Amino acid sequence: MEIKQNVALAEYTSWLVGGPAEYFCLPETIEDVKEALLWAQNSKQPVTIFGGGTNVLISDKGVRGLVVCLRRFSGVESKEENGRLVVTAMAGTAKSELLKIFLKQKLAPALFLAGLPGDIGGGVVMNAGVAEAFQPREFVEITDWVEVLRLESNGQFTIQRFTKEQIHWEYRHSKGWQPGVIVRVGISWPVQVDTTILDQVRSANKVRLSKQPLDMPSCGSVFRNPTGHKAAQLIDGAGLKGYTVGGAQVSLKHANFIVNLGEAKATDMWQIIEHVRNTIKQIRNVDLQTEVVRLGDW
Numbered sequence: 001m002e003i004k005q006n007v008a009l010a011e012y013t014s015w016l017v018g019g020p021a022e023y024f025c026l027p028e029t030i031e032d033v034k035e036a037l038l039w040a041q042n043s044k045q046p047v048t049i050f051g052g053g054t055n056v057l058i059s060d061k062g063v064r065g066l067v068v069c070l071r072r073f074s075g076v077e078s079k080e081e082n083g084r085l086v087v088t089a090m091a092g093t094a095k096s097e098l099l100k101i102f103l104k105q106k107l108a109p110a111l112f113l114a115g116l117p118g119d120i121g122g123g124v125v126m127n128a129g130v131a132e133a134f135q136p137r138e139f140v141e142i143t144d145w146v147e148v149l150r151l152e153s154n155g156q157f158t159i160q161r162f163t164k165e166q167i168h169w170e171y172r173h174s175k176g177w178q179p180g181v182i183v184r185v186g187i188s189w190p191v192q193v194d195t196t197i198l199d200q201v202r203s204a205n206k207v208r209l210s211k212q213p214l215d216m217p218s219c220g221s222v223f224r225n226p227t228g229h230k231a232a233q234l235i236d237g238a239g240l241k242g243y244t245v246g247g248a249q250v251s252l253k254h255a256n257f258i259v260n261l262g263e264a265k266a267t268d269m270w271q272i273i274e275h276v277r278n279t280i281k282q283i284r285n286v287d288l289q290t291e292v293v294r295l296g297d298w
């Protein structure tokens, strides 16, 4: 596997912003992932992992050390077992592949997966989910286990399996499995065929298209919904739709999205985030927390 130097990262993110990785690789197999981690340990470089890049804000200054992008580390198997559809996926498998499997079997998880970009590993890390009252609606409900690869300081690799119960699932985050790289995910759902699933997916997609600026680069919702509030309503209520810094703008269509108008910098995004946060604190006394994860040197 090639480890390249000075690779522009913007094109690997859905926001299309951010500077270069000092070193960069795209592993395709578990052996490639191990090679990357060992290379970084031997060269004393820090490691940054990401998947689909749909929930990260990469600094304009870039990321020091080795950046490992898992989107080619993909592959998925499925079978029926004891009345459940059981899926095993490499972490870099796109959620859309999982969607296809559930859609083919006419099973309920297709409905929430249809709204989610990025990889399956990123879905577990973020406990990705939708606001609608679907069942299931978050990754915690479909995940049975994850396998986490670690390189110990003595140069030995371990792969530890964490069951769903051993992971601490929170709203748009999971913990308890760190440190390490999620390499495989086990998912299952009862085989209860619903012949209306495809129609439901189509109408949910229509609603999403009408409410979200899906034709512009974004990272989805920037802020988590604070308890008792909807972030989008707070931002809209503060008159911040359309607020612009450089090439970044609070979407006119959905106030919790910040869109790249074309030439945005990561610092434009961050300035908007700070402005929105300060404004909402000032006028509503609510602390907004970002859902999006900042990577690199800030």
Ligand SMILES: Cc1cc2nc3c(=O)[nH]c(=O)nc-3n(C[C@H](O)[C@H](O)[C@H](O)COP(=O)(O)OP(=O)(O)OC[C@H]3O[C@@H](n4cnc5c(N)ncnc54)[C@H](O)[C@@H]3O)c2cc1C
Residues within 6 Å of the ligand: 014, 048, 049, 050, 051, 052, 053, 054, 055, 056, 070, 091, 092, 115, 116, 117, 118, 119, 120, 121, 122, 123, 124, 125, 126, 127, 128, 129, 130, 131, 172, 180, 181, 182, 183, 214, 218, 219, 220, 221, 293
């Ligand atoms: C248009 C749009 C709509 C969206 N709608 C929604 C929505 O409705 N609901 C929702 O929850 N999210 C939504 N998102 C956000 C995003 O798609 C999800 O959070 C998604 O699950 C992130 O997956 P990813 O592979 O892109 O993760 P990345 O952005 O690549 O990474 C996210 C975090 O996970 C870490 N990470 C990723 N993979 C691994 C791994 N294998 N091992 C260890 N760490 C890892 C990264 O270091 C980073 O901290 C949306 C995004 C966009 C662009």
